[in-house]
């Protein structure tokens with residue numbers, strides 16, 4: 001991708017609305033016709049002036065022509081994004097990356113935390129005939145979000161939204177992968193889609209592969225350029241930002257790094 005292409009896809013946007021989802025998660029809404037229509041799984045690079053640039057999945061917005069980012073405050077950069085106010089400006093580049101391939105029939109979406117963002121966009125793109133189950137993982141009741149949004153997006157589909165909390169304070173008790181194992185005992189899904197912590201996705205992919213079920217995962221690796229130039233997102237011999245971020249179960253089963261190691265900001269390979 002040349003510099004011309006990068007500048008064509010870059011713009012400055014003003015935050016128009018902020019929705020508090022949980023005590024640590026916020027959705028920032030802004031006008032952007034192009035990002036409002038991205039495919040499920042695509043992401044943008046978000047510049048927080050004076051701080052950093054971060055990769056973010058693009059959240060569905062109810063209003064036409066609006067796009068959104070849903071951010072959890074973690075380190076310095078995400079906290080700076082979280083702390084922006086209505087009227088603050090951000091830079092956005094994108095959309096980048098490939099997208100999920102939605103199968104016909106019964107599909108299962110397994111998300112953890114802000115990994116639910118691309119899955120809700122997938123739900124929005126579901127065919128009217130898809131029967132959709134969403135498992136939403138969080139630690140406690142306070143951290144459950146998007147339950148209403150998911151029900152709203154899927155109102156015309158046969159669907160069920162199942163929040164799962166690790167401490168059992170809301171919905172099903174346990175990890176989403178425990179609940180997925182229970183569901184897969186009785187139900188044959190035509191496709192499984194996942195995004196969230198890599199260890200969670202690794203278990204989801206293993207489980208689906210063991211049942212010969214089509215599965216795709218959207219990987220959140222360290223990214224600096226987002227366009228295949230810097231190499232910080234490399235996994236085995238591929239670049240996650242350029243060749244993904246969505247990969248299927250067959251490909252992931254062959255990876256030596258998926259679920260085992262990841263690269264830090266300085267490029268060092270670290271075990272999970």
Ligand SMILES: Cc1cc2nc3c(=O)[nH]c(=O)nc-3n(C[C@H](O)[C@H](O)[C@H](O)COP(=O)(O)OP(=O)(O)OC[C@H]3O[C@@H](n4cnc5c(N)ncnc54)[C@H](O)[C@@H]3O)c2cc1C
Nearest residue numbers: 054055056057070071072075076077078114220221222223
């Ligand atoms: C494709 C993609 C989509 C993402 N979508 C979302 C989203 O919708 N909402 C959301 O809150 N977060 C999302 N993230 C994660 C986000 O980009 C940041 O990683 C996270 O907000 C923490 O950043 P930090 O610098 O504040 O934290 P730090 O404390 O500096 O880092 C915490 C951890 O975040 C990870 N991280 C830090 N910087 C990056 C980076 N540049 N790229 C990837 N991982 C990094 C590292 O694992 C690090 O250990 C996404 C990441 C990717 C790759």
Ligand code: FES
Nearest residue numbers: 226228230231241
């Ligand atoms: S983030 Fe630079 S190559 Fe992928």
